[in-house]
Amino acid sequence: MGLEAELIEERVWERRREFLALNPAGTTPVLTEESIEAVPGASVIAEYLDETRGLALGERRLLPEDPASRVEVRRLMGWFLDKFDGEVSSFLVSEKVYKRFMSSAEGGGAPDMALIRAARANLRYHLKYIGWLLAERNWLAGSRMTYADLAAAAELSSVDFLGDVPWDEDEAARTWYSRLKSRPSFRPLLADRIAGITPPGHYADLDF
Amino acid sequence: MGLEAELIEERVWERRREFLALNPAGTTPVLTEESIEAVPGASVIAEYLDETRGLALGERRLLPEDPASRVEVRRLMGWFLDKFDGEVSSFLVSEKVYKRFMSSAEGGGAPDMALIRAARANLRYHLKYIGWLLAERNWLAGSRMTYADLAAAAELSSVDFLGDVPWDEDEAARTWYSRLKSRPSFRPLLADRIAGITPPGHYADLDF
Known part of the structure; x- marks a missing residue:
């Protein structure tokens, strides 16, 4: 998608309060960006990125149309x-x-x-x-x-x-x-x- | 959504071949209808029904817009x-x-x-x-x-x-x-x- 991501390591078993506030399930991955505080879970992130950036990708879109x-x-x-x-x-x-x-x-x-x-x-x-x-x-x-x-x-x-x-x-x-x-x-x-x-x-x- | 569904009981532990052909994961629920042989999994069914019937539901749509x-x-x-x-x-x-x-x-x-x-x-x-x-x-x-x-x-x-x-x-x-x-x-x-x-x-x- 041409997006740069900064990866942050999270040791989920430590159950950091700040992390649990982003995702009460306490699991990774969680995406944060300016327009949304937390998108938790790989498949929810995938749907979110497709909905916000998918149309611009044309043939390279990762979720098909039909x-x-x-x-x-x-x-x-x-x-x-x-x-x-x-x-x-x-x-x-x-x-x-x-x-x-x-x-x-x-x-x-x-x-x-x-x-x-x-x-x-x-x-x-x-x-x-x-x-x-x-x-x-x-x-x-x-x-x-x-x-x-x-x-x-x-x-x-x-x-x-x-x-x-x-x-x-x-x-x-x-x-x-x-x-x-x-x-x-x-x-x-x-x-x-x-x-x-x-x-x-x-x-x-x-x-x- | 105003759709009538016929419920079919599946004893997944019997691992019926015909059922595994519909969903190789061997889990319920699986939706079948005329236009698609199998939609396996509750959340995949939810997305599918929203994509094929959601827009017609207006205020009663079960997945919001933004x-x-x-x-x-x-x-x-x-x-x-x-x-x-x-x-x-x-x-x-x-x-x-x-x-x-x-x-x-x-x-x-x-x-x-x-x-x-x-x-x-x-x-x-x-x-x-x-x-x-x-x-x-x-x-x-x-x-x-x-x-x-x-x-x-x-x-x-x-x-x-x-x-x-x-x-x-x-x-x-x-x-x-x-x-x-x-x-x-x-x-x-x-x-x-x-x-x-x-x-x-x-x-x-x-x-x-």
């Missing part, structure tokens, strides 16, 4: 932001990342390997589903890139950072993700790092 | 359909209802009282939050009834059917829910029954 295509984009946004997140990435990110930064009173400590194994097992089904969608489509929701692709790539990249994506199991999914990684809007995200964790060699490699 | 108000409606739809559902109603409905109809291989059996107690404890916070919103507003998202009210009422009515809502703890929430129950679109829902479960006396009482 109702049936919008249903498919929203179905897949929910699939990745809720289902994939709840079955895969939230476990891996919590166990491997958040727990390092939490005190023991906040729930920190060693990762629970049973949860990590369950999340990895679930991930294989999701990767296969992505490949299945791409057998008939250029992008996850159809012939154009949409929010569905961004939602899937956001979830996958957090798991890929931790080295948990078995890319060799699905060539179509790998090729699609490689196309997304190469986009100018996506590339800077791949330079993001977390103290104490080194991503695998292929993580920021555009042609992995 | 972006900031839409953010608030969508935030609260998510709050109730995801957060309330995940913290309260999905536990109570699974433990008290679904488990009766499931075989033991499907996960059926006696309700887990620890989950029921946890869900009831969470519900008290949600009821207080509803009351807090209503201290400044006529309806949950502002001055008009919106999808936020319908989402909250849908979740609450399933729990109220099971007798688990401590209405005496929040007068504002009770009054708001009584107003919703009295609406012509809501009243028929209160006549719905599940074999083997008798709702409490106040459940279908409009002036409880």
